[in-house]
Amino acid sequence: MTESLIIARSYAGDEDMALIQQANARWAQMASSLGYIHPGDIAHRLGNGMRKAKMPLTETVQIWEKDGEVVGWVANYQYWHGFELQIHPDYRGSDLHNCMADWGEAQVKAYIENHPSAEPDAKKEIFWDLFEGDEATARLMKERGYKPGDKSFSYATRDLSEPFGHAALPEYFSIRQVTGPEEVEAIIAVHSGAFGSEWTAEQYLKVMEGPGYLAEREWVVVEPLDTFAAFTVTWFDEINKTGLFEPVGTHEKYQRAGLGRALMTHVMYHMRNQGLETAIVWHGNDNPASAGLYAALGFQRRYTIQEMKRELT
The missing domain is CATH 3.40.630.30 (Gcn5-related N-acetyltransferase (GNAT))
Incomplete structure (x- = not known):
């Protein structure tokens, strides 16, 4: 029996917003909220936060699916030179996790190169947030050369x-x-x-x-x-x-x-x-x-x- 393939596709519209929100909610329910942004924060970040974006979400958000079910998604946060990566708990630390990070980094790198800073000496850096305790993502970041930046945030309940x-x-x-x-x-x-x-x-x-x-x-x-x-x-x-x-x-x-x-x-x-x-x-x-x-x-x-x-x- 042939194993189902994981297919990557571009974000297509409002229906996909609902799909990735539902996916995050299910993943948090399956495992824990560690590593997952709230479904509402997805709408906030991709709506409010991206209001001045030069590119539409159809070009900056990629979705991975298996048998019609979302197993991961990545959003390119253009202005912040960073990306969001959210993945099904069963695939953390997998080849898919690595592949998704490749896509996110490539998108941010292309944006930086196509929109150079007005400051000639400005560093070219890619940003990616890490929930402390998410060991699979921490290992992936270490392999890719990530180091702590200047900012940190608290998720409080x-x-x-x-x-x-x-x-x-x-x-x-x-x-x-x-x-x-x-x-x-x-x-x-x-x-x-x-x-x-x-x-x-x-x-x-x-x-x-x-x-x-x-x-x-x-x-x-x-x-x-x-x-x-x-x-x-x-x-x-x-x-x-x-x-x-x-x-x-x-x-x-x-x-x-x-x-x-x-x-x-x-x-x-x-x-x-x-x-x-x-x-x-x-x-x-x-x-x-x-x-x-x-x-x-x-x-x-x-x-x-x-x-x-x-x-x-």
Whole structure:
């Protein structure tokens, strides 16, 4: 009997977003969440994070399938000169794992060569994140010459069955869900004000129309004059009963007023009422404000994610 072949193909559209999200959820259920980004984070990274990409997802995401089932996928993060590699737990450390890394590196290398830095002495490096404890991926990275980079992140979780306590809003402030695309201007104002980013209405409407995003899962703190003061987008994994906060932000004019804590507390009650069991956040380890907020809300670090880099020769 002939063994089934593993076939690689390009990302084709929104249906494939759902496929790779479902694959990540199944893999996390089969093994553990170690090494896997949340299904919602896939939509966030490939939608929000890639909004200024020069190439479409059909050219930057590759999917590997066996008998019609996704066994791995890679995304080329153009602007960051890095890639995401997610693989079925049965194939970690296999020839397929190595082949997928080849594809990811080749894509990033081609992008770097075709879009040279304005700084002539800039290093040409490829970046790839490593969950500490993912020994198969760590070995593969070592064989390929990767070394720790400057950044690391915490993946923190919070049991939604535990008490939340009370987090009050300032007088006349309120919390509600976004109603839909008609609020896009107010949404991009609070996103930009929180992170110093530059959003256009067209860019955010594309995010809102993308797979996985639901307006009722974007929550805002509204100040007395009806301006959005803080926000969070939440993403649900129904298979593993987890809810991801990504991103969370408070407009610079309203920071240090407890809005983020009140908002997340409110939304965690909602998550629990929707049947979810665990809340998840990511944050940079160079961001003590975020670390302090999440710790105060009862989140505990589960994994450390280390940026790894390899210099091109």
